Amino acid sequence: MGSYRADEDYDYLFKVVLIGDSGVGKSNLLSRFTKNEFSQQSKSTIGVEFATRSIQVDDKVVKAQIWDTAGQERYRAITSAYYRGAVGALLVYDVTRNVTFENVDRWLKELRGHTDSNIVVMLVGNKADLRHLRAISTDKAKAFAEKEHTFFMETSALEALNVENAFTEVLTSIYHVVSKKALDIGDDPLALPKGQTINIGNKDDVSAVKNSGCCSG
């Protein structure tokens, strides 16, 4: 095995998935968060793509591995691999298109069916910059999010509005779930053995990984 690169040092690795209808802006949210880029000529996502970024939470480095997927329903046959081990999800709709909000319910059901009940979910209303075309009111979406016990935020990948906040809030919440879980089982999260997997639920999948960041195997 090769050596660690300095920028690869992290304390926690969280897998987060981006879901939602086709064309709501998932890929641009991802590129805005990981590269601070937005593309006017963005292309449809084929299969699965992903990117990473590390952020600081408390005194810990949290690395997010964010998975992006095609919005078309038929691609969801590959979903089990896609959802496997996810500890967070951003469920994105387009505030200018009714149908993308109507489908949120279905996405949520599918997400819940494939992941652990402790998964941190945020409902994200993207394209908030298109004020004159808005079709979904903030109140309506907020009410839905409250009912479903998910976080909620409106974003604009184009204007870089709330994108950072949305991801950070999800990652911070996961961090809190994970560290609380570690405490619950009577284990000091700082004293975990190298690379030990912390399951935030009952599943055995690799979900949130505590990284020792010191050896090269």
Added chain:
Amino acid sequence: MWRDPGIPADSYYEVRPECAASVPQSKFRIKTGKTLSVRKWNAAFSPEGLLDISKILERIQHGGVHPSIRGEVWEFLLGSFDPQSTYEEREQTRENRRVKYEILKQLCKKMFSLIGSGRYVTAPIITETGEPTQDPIAISQIYGDSPPDLQKQALEDGPMDKREIDWKLTLHQIGLDVVRTDRTLMFYEKEENLSRLWDILSVYAWYDADVGYCQGMSDLCSPIIMLLDNEADAFWCFERVMRKLRGNFRCTEKSVGVESQLCNLATVTKVIDPKLHQHLETLGGGDYLFAVRMLMVLFRREFSFADSLYLWEMMWALEYDPDLFATYEDEGEGRDENKGKAKSKRQCGKFERENMRNGTAAAPLPISVFLVASVLKEKSAKLQAEARGLDDVVMILNDITGNIDAKKACAGAVKLHKKYLKKVKTGDGGQKFSFLVAFAK
């Protein structure tokens, strides 16, 4: 020694000035004496129009096709026409196909009036139960400012069968992708070209109901519309591309077609680079999902526009099988008489010849699988040394974007293919079993 630096092909596919900095530069150069030229192409036909394809294949495998004749050359490479036919016969075939397309298109237009109208939709036009849409975006896209009484019209139109409902439910998805396909090119600045892409994909979705429309297909169709001016010709050329690739896009509730190619990729990698396969498996990438895009849109996202066309024609020349035309026509007509006829090796592409030599012609793996395998092999050392997670794998592979040479990649694929067939034949390392399993799937 003096070498011809060649002419860059990008000038034939003009990029919008504001996007020039964000698209990769093409490596493909049009070279005198290497690239299939107009003169060489015309000289390969007999006075009656019979084409000696062996001369052409050799050229394409090495230097690609001159952009000005790409469309017509592709029609042969993809088996749209039989090289052993006369000009007259081909004109007849073409005419028949154009009529057939027009009938298909009119049928679609009857079901949905926007087909062929120069406009398209990006919002669902019906609900999943077949009720007319309430969506304001769809209504304004279809009817403008003065929508008719939709309920009344639905009653007049009568109930729809499942095929029609399924088809109508994909039309907005096609629209959503059309507006995101190759928008860096000047060609798609024109609304009429966007609607042409939408029309062809929509008619295809009806024609091939098993596949319908699946994301990625717009990437495959887009270049063909640029190469062939006639819409019907472009449709049938795209249909031939889909004959090669439609398996990848066929979906059931449990799987996407491309998964069987991913299995094949795993099998090939296991044989030629077992250590890499082992490493990928350890990282949780044993399903090779990271290669989905390369296989589905044949590296269109990894190459510049011009380079991907160059890559495709090289692949198709290498895979060329003179029976292609007869096989495709028979599939369509349900005939079987041409099967088992001896074919001349000279008329086959290099990759196909290797298959024939090894007797794997019955169920050969496509060259695309070996292309991906060769790209992985190229990056094998780096992947094994540096990839500690799947994200690293993707990052290392993303590195190839705009950085791989189509010709080298093809040469690598051919070499790997040869090596693979040899290893499988000799049962090297007990891999024969897994090879058979992959075919059984």
